[in-house]
Amino acid sequence: MSLIGWPFLTLVVAVTVAAFVVAVVLWPAMSRRSAGNIAARIGTLTLVSGLVLITAATQLNAQFLFFADWSDLQGALNGTVTKTALSGGARAAEAAKGSASGAAAPLGPLVRSLPPGGRQDGDVITYSVKGPLSGIVGTVVVKLPPGYLDPGSATTRYPVLETFQGYPSTPRQWIQTMHLGDVMAQQVDAKRMRSALIVSPQVEVPPGVDTECVNGGQGSPQLETWLARDVPDWVARSFRVPADRSSWATIGLSTGGWCAAMVAMLHPAQYGAAIVMGGYFRPEFSPLYEPYAPGSALAARYNLVTLAVHHPPPVALWVETSHSDPVSYSSTRALLKAARAPIAVDAVVLQHAGHRIGLWKGLLPQSLSWLGTNLSGFRQTA
Structure with a gap:
């Protein structure tokens, strides 16, 4: 019986309702004051409450696919996941080299101070940024690399990793929940990559709306322009970062994985690579949001x-998906089949895995190591 199918959910609901009815029927018989009756009441309440929680968890799992099947659940409990590595197109290092046509943020000054107006919490600073091209005013959370403000680093430029959260979430998801800064520091200590400036822009504009990071038609927010043009331009003016695209990359999970892939593939002059965890390669809009007409x-x-079929951009993609993940697998499989140079796709395909944070956390070190290996701007030098 499928873990996410309606028969299993129906069975769980039926058992829960039956337990509740039995508890109501037997409750008067357990009302007398005795040690046995008190224990029976406690046990009955515990059983019914536990079944209610299991019912809620089953419904949430069916909706969000945290665990795709029983093998996935077992693997999460014992820490084992079977995976296969697949590749398509060019080599990742070749795809991220050289130049690409299109607009990109120009090289900014060697600024020695932080831009004004930020709310600082240690090395994490929150800004409100207005995009002149998109007209969007949104939040951008920046995590400074270690030593950024040290006088000895005043002439050092740092690569940029732009993050995209899942839906619903906040720009701090990659910093607080995924602990991207801590994992990056571990990879830096292991000499697998350089320290980078982490930039996490708001993608839900207006708040709470799943816009899929795209530019809508007239009257709709221009999210792609905000994320791929306004935010990089602001970062280049405000922080010490390089201009070459091998020093800029994106990373995202779930809906944010789509966003990371989209901005990198449509703006290869700005970004050399994208890390896509549980993402997809066509937007998945909710029934309540239609930014443009089908066929437009x-x-x-x-x-x-x-x-990727007709105009493959020169970008490198590291992609995670699973045979059991209907959110990401079908379009990822299609992309792998379509990939040809100059695009490069390196995929980790899990045999039995769902769509959850815990899974992606475990793959974060591998993906960052891939970034440091294949993009010269993120590669640690002696």
């Missing part, structure tokens, strides 16, 4: 599989 020019623009 924008609909064609955001089909990244078609882009």
